Every structure is written in C-alpha cells, then in structure tokens.
Amino acid sequence: MPEGDTVLQTAARLHTALAGRTLTRFDLRVPRFATADLTGRTVLDVISRGKHLLTRVEGGLTLHSHLRMDGAWRVYAPDERWRGGPAHQIRAILANTEHTAVGYRLPVLELLRTRDEAKAVGHLGPDLLGPDWDPETALRNLLADPGRPLGEALLDQRNLAGIGNIYKAELCFLARATPWLAVGDLPAPTAARLVTTAKQLLEANRDRPMRTTTTTRAPRGPGPGPGPGPGPKERLWVYGRADRPCLRCGTPIRTADQDARPAYWCPHCQSGPTS
Template sequence: MPEGDTVLRTAGRLHAALADRTLTRCDLRVPRFATADLTGRTVLGVVPRGKHLLMRVEGGLTLHSHLRMDGAWRVYDPGDRWRGGPAHQIRAVLGNAEHTAVGYRLPVLELLRTRDEEKAVGPLGPDPLGPDWDAATALRNLLAEPTRPLGEALLDQRNLAGIGNVYKAELCFLARVTPWLPVGELPAPVATRLVTTARQLLDANRDRPVRVTTAPAHRGHAPGERLWVYGRTGRPCLRCGTPVRVADQKGRPTYWCPRCQSGPTP
C-alpha cells in the first residue's frame, strides 16, 4: 500500500530515470490533459510531498500525481516488457532515450504551473520524510481536535503527511492504545513519542523493499512477522499471543490487539 516511504522511493526512481534528460515521449491518458505535450522539455526533478509526487518540467510546469490505494509508477529500459498492469490501466507514459516511466491506476494526474503547486500540496501537514518536518507542528495538528479518534487523526494528511492505513495501525499498537481512542485522552508523553515514532518508522523503511515495523527479537524478518498487527487478523499478537482483531474505521480495515491496546473499540 503506497504510503510516505513508498512514495519517497518512487520519486527516487523517477528522478534517477528522468531528471536532467529531455522527454522524447509524452502520453497523458486523462481527458483533461490528453492533448498536453511535454516532449522536447527537460525534466528538472521529481520530489515527494507526503503521498504526492511532483515532477517538475522545464517551462515552469509540474506533473502532479497521487498513488492513493493502488497507483504505481514503473520505470522501464528499452526493450523491457511493461508489467505494471493491463494497458487500459495506464494513465501516463513519459520517456527519454534511456528510460520510460509508466503510471498505472493513477487516481490523480494533473499538469500545473510550478508556481501553483501549493494549491495541490499546500494544505498538507509536515512530512516525516521531508525537509519541512516539524515534530512540534505535527503534534499540535494531531491534538487540535481532542475528541477525534486517533486513527482518523493519523490518516488526516493535514496533520502530518505520509501516514497511511498500515502505519496508522502500527503506530497505535506501539502507543498501546486503540485507534478509536480520542486523541485528547493520550497522555502527553505518549502523544509526543507517537509523533517521533512516526518519523522513525518511515525513515527506517525509506530504502526497504518490504516494510518492517517489528523489532528483531519478535520477527527475524520472517514473512508474516514484519508488522505488529496490520493484516494479521486472527493471528497471535507478536507481543502477547492474543488473536489480533480487525474492524472498520471510516471505511478502512483497522487492526489492533485487544490485550496490548487500551481504549474504546467498536
């Protein structure tokens, strides 16, 4: 599931393949920008912002995309077979003499003036993997609505950018509270530690092909033991052995250990 760490790696691959090279192919397969042609322009760089990707192109233009649940960018060399999905799922093709970047299932794809990027990403909170990271601001944002359930507050990109459903579940487990606990009921040291842990987890996974949140003593990197609770419905908690539970929270499957985590549940 694309979250801040995945988007950072994607930006790195796109930047390595396209930056400082002239586009020789451009095909944006969304109605609004289907006639836009960026060929002949140089890609200046690709940067992440939370879950957003900003590809800056010569001439003051930015191609803005968002992966959401299952979007992806793939980079291919000449002669490679495109394996990111069927052709009807392709939303963008950008290429130069050495590489081709193909965007699959992109729910957001728009061409902006670079000076207008803030219209797309301005409302976002601090990015744990970005140069704008500010733990104090993130904490203040997170606690701004004291009655809001913690899980919902963590997913609100206006609070801190880059946290998705996986990290939501894992952070709540590590804080030993349920995702339904009102954020105002978090003890101050726990709230502070939670924000710090969010950055630590994303940073630890920024270069990993497989996301890991558990401690070595609990996993040994074995498949199925890389995450504390996410996706482990009915399996024993890696800390106490109690079966992990799952319930819906605002349309998202939400996992928790009923013994290790205190607070309200559905």
C-alpha cells in the same frame, strides 16, 4: 493506500530515470490534459510531498500525481515489456532515450505551473520524510481535535503527511491505544512519543525493499501469556495479522473497519474503545 516511504521510493526511481534528460515522449491519457505535449523539454527533478508526486519540467511546469489505493508508476528500459497492467489502465507515459516511465491507474493526474504547486500540496501537514518536518507543528495538528479517533487523526494528511493504514495500525499498537481512542485521551508524553515514533519508523523504512516495524520496541506490560516474539519473518506487529497471536502477549489480534479501512489491534496490549 501507499505509505509515505513507498511514495518517496517511487519518486527516487522516477528521478533517477527522468531527471536531467530530455523527454522524447509525453502522453497524458486524461481528457483535461490529453493535448498537452512537453516533448523536447528536460525533466528537472521528481520529488514526493507526503503521498503526492511532483515531476518538475523545464518551462515552469509540474506534473502532479497521486497513487491513492492502487495507482503505480513503473520504469522500463526501451526494449522492456510493460507489465504494470493492461493498456487501458495507462494514464501517463514519460519517455527519454534510456527509460520510459508509465503511470497506471492514477486517480490524480494534473499539469500545473510549478509556482502553483501549493494548490495541490499546500494543505498538507509536515512531511515525515521531507525537509519541512516539524514535530511540534505535527503534534499540535494531531491534537487540534481532541475528540477525534486516533486512527482517523493519524491518517489525516493535513495533520502530518505520510502515514497510511499500515503505519496507523503499528503506531496505535506502539502507543498502546486502540485506533478508536480519542486522540485527546492520550497522555501528553505518549502523544509526543507517537509523533517521534512515526518519524523513526518512516525514516527506518525509507530505503528498505520490505517494510518492517518490529525492530521498534513493543509496549511493555504483563500479558496473559508469553507471546511468540517477532521472528525473522514477522515484519509487522499487528497489521494484517487478524486472529494470529500478538507478538508481545499472545492474545489473538482483532480487526474491524474504521472509516472504510481495516483496523488491527491487540485487545490486551491496547486500551480504548473498539468501534
């Protein structure tokens, strides 16, 4: 599932291509909205809210989409070949005289009144990359269910919006806690620092083409041996590094499923249960 920084970058690309321009084509290939036609209307703006995309169109309408696991928006020039996938995977086409935005494999696609956007995104917690960011509310939400595993709490967009599986793994490592540690067992300073670090990581990566977390200081503490340290090509501390040495202590990184998604952790640097 895309992280909040990826969705923000997608919104920026769509905004640049569509905002302020009149639609010459509007095609939604989902049964409920297949007859909707906004051709001739102007796109006002495109914004992200957590992992949701909101494309606002003249006349008080908003196209709401969500990428989930493998959805994507691609922007093409008028004479450019569409390479985002086969035609049967296309769910939306928004075009003007200069660009065509094509939505592939979008599991969530709906047209709603702009005044009703809260029905789609009102349940979300503070957006780590949004103007509504509130660390105190995010921390309070995160700790509301003390017995919940930390990894699950971080991924719950109702607590704070924008964290995906990559940031979950990296934040747990930086907090020195396994993803299965009860969130209420985090020391209070660690929990507060975790929220601050989440904001710092997403902000640092909001404009980067390649996400990196290894510029954030790793947790301190003695290890069984010196780790290799993050080299120039090592962009993540633990995510996707199963069986490779921890960059801090050298212990092999482990992986297991958590809520049907892979979790990664260092068994020496991170404390807590492992299932």
